[in-house]
Structure formats: structure tokens, C-alpha cells
Amino acid sequence: MAPKHGPRRAQIAFSDTAARQLETVTSEAEIHALDRALVVISVDPDVGTPLSGTTTDPRLRQYTDDLEQVRVLYFVTALRTVIVVAYIEV
Structure with missing residues (x-):
């Protein structure tokens, strides 16, 4: 019998702005x-407000x-x- 898998995760893509912001994240804790x-977000795209x-x-x-002190702005495709990440704050 094949193992059961959880729900499929959405793929994450980054806008140009978010990709540039991602390049500035260097701390292992921030990553x-x-x-x-x-x-x-990829498991539950509706988690954000x-x-x-x-x-x-x-x-x-x-x-x-708030625990990890991360803020992500994103939108979900139809x-x-x-999930397209538009902005990152770490």
C-alpha cells in the first residue's frame, strides 16, 4: 500500500523586489x-490576512x-x- 501524503504545497515564487530583499538576508537565524x-504559507495560503x-x-x-519576527506580503494565483511573494521583512 502506498504511503499517504499530506496536502500538496503551493510553489513559492518571488517578485523582483522580494528577490532583491532575499539577497540581503545573510544571517542563518533570519534565513x-x-x-x-x-x-x-505554502501549506495554507489562506493563513495570512x-x-x-x-x-x-x-x-x-x-x-x-511575531515569534520569528517575519512579515511576508504575498498573493496566491487563481x-x-x-504563491508570489511581493515583500519580505525579517
């Missing part, structure tokens, strides 16, 4: 914190992890298979 936040003023799809969402 670990950001990685944990991205895993949470919609930002006010964004009423058209795709809606910009914000995920904040098929919910790709």
Missing part, C-alpha cells in the same frame, strides 16, 4: 525564520510571525498552486 514562514484596500483578485495578503 531559518523566513524559511519557516514560507513553509507555513487580506490587506485592506485590495478587493480585486489576486488579493494581497500579509503573513506575520489555481492556488503558486
